[in-house]
Amino acid sequence: MQFSHFDIDLFLSDYWQKKPLLIKNPWMSWSNPLEPDELAGMACETGVESRLIMQARDGANDVLKVEHGPLAETRFGQLGKAPWTLLVQAVDHAVPDVAALIAPFRFIPNWRIDDVMVSYATDQGGVGAHFDQYDVFLIQGLGKRCWQVGGLCTADTPLLPHEDLRLLDSFEATNEWVLEPGDILYVPPGIAHNGIAVGDDCMTYSIGLRAPSRSELIEDWSDHLVGEMQDDDRYGDPDLRVQDNPGEISAQALADMHAMITEAVQDxxxxxRWFGQYNSTRKNPDIEWEPEDPVQVEDISAFLAYDVPLFRNSASRFSFIRQSEVTLLLFVDGQCFACSEDMMAFAEQLCAQEHIIIDPEVPGSVTALIVTLINQGSVAFDQED
Structure with missing residues (x-):
């Protein structure tokens, strides 16, 4: 899918991480990429993260109850007339047409894109007023949804007590729009918002973006560093002098120990290299995508000879870091591949496009890399071609 009209530069300068924006159907041709029954079927599968949110009455108040998947196939016939919402995470990993929704948003770097969550709601269904700590594009796929947005929230914003949902204790809408199929609402981090289905068969596609916190980065980077260190890398003071008071921790000792830490973290x-691997790790790394029979270099020669497209696995993550004009590091699903000059064009193209056709005369180093990526389940040739 592609946009027919959308001013990316204006969006980035005036709205990105600043204020919400309603984008009226910008698609060249909008068609809903997933049927409600298909989404319900996914929620019944083991290994798929899904939630069923039901609205109930508790005295004079509405209460949201959450049921985690996998759901029984008979569950949807037992829900009755009360409003309910089904949420399924990472649908783009399993449905190519849903994954295609991400392509027009690639003006955001790959490493910032997380996944596509899909929701289905009956009339008046929703998940309550809340805020997210990341940017989100909310694409209306089917039916209508009324979106209300409010003010900026922080870690100190009061929340209602709930085991599964981060619901705002109070919510005051400052803007309200009814989205129809193809419309998009952009919501920056921290902005309160509330979506309510208008009629049945309401489907929304949420493209969520990743925003690592400072604490997460420090914790994971530090864990990595500690794992790489040797036990005998210890503090030493061969120039020790007698102190006036043995109870004092000297300024020199503090400076030396502080240097031990800062020298390590400032590399x-x-x-x-660590961040590229950390950030490119799959959302669901336990799912096995490897082919049943590993391929060899000679197995792919026919694909190259007949210009068969090489497709990226929609569940995989690709990015690169340029080291110099003639070298870069390619990161795919948590693995790092050092690419010399003869491999750079392939690596850059692979990170930029969902599928590519490879020159049969490609260097052997590229062929070997393709074999590795196929065997780890990150790419595959289109067998139909």
Whole structure:
């Protein structure tokens, strides 16, 4: 899918991480990429993250109850007339047409894109007023949904007590729109919002973006560093002098120990390699995508000879870090591949496009890399071609 009209530069300068924006159907041709029954079927599968949110009455108040999947196939016939919402995460990993929704948003770097969550709601269904700590594009796929947006929330914003949902204790709408199929609402991090289905068969596609917190980065980077260190890398003071008071921790000792820490964490090259691997790790790394029979270099020669497209796995993550004009590091599903000059064009193209056709005369180093990526389940040739 592609946009027919959307001013990316204006959006980035005036709205990105600043204020919400309603984008009226910008698609060249909008068609809902997933049927409600298909979404319900996914929610019944093991290994798929799904939630069923039901609205109930508790005295004079509405209460949201959450049921986690996998759901029984008979569950949807037992829901009755009360409003309910089904949420399924990472649908783009399993449905190519849903994954295609991400392509027009690639003006955001790959490493920032998380997944596509799909929701289905009956009339008046929703998940309550809340805020997210990341940017989100809310695409109306089927039916109508009324979106209300409010003010900026922080970690101190009061929440209602709930085991599964981060619901705002109070919510005051400052804007309200009814989205129809193809319309998009952009919501920056921290902005309160509330979506309510208008009529039945309401489907919304949420493209969520990743925003690692400072604490997450420090914790995971530090864990990585500690795992790489040797036990005998210890503090030493061969120039020790007698102190006036043995109870004092001297300024020199503090400076030396502080240097031990800062020297390790300030290695930018090591950080770059770690972050590329950390950030490119699949959302669901336990799912096995490897082919049943590993391929060899000679197995792919026919695909190259007949210009068969090489497709990226929609569940995989691709990015690269340029080291110099003739080298870069390619990161695919948590693995790092050092690419020399003869491999750079392939690596850059692979990160930029969902599928590519490879020159049969490609260097052997590229062929070997393709074999590795196929065997780890990150790419595959289109067998139909």
């Amino acid at each position: 930018r090259d090591a950080f770059a």
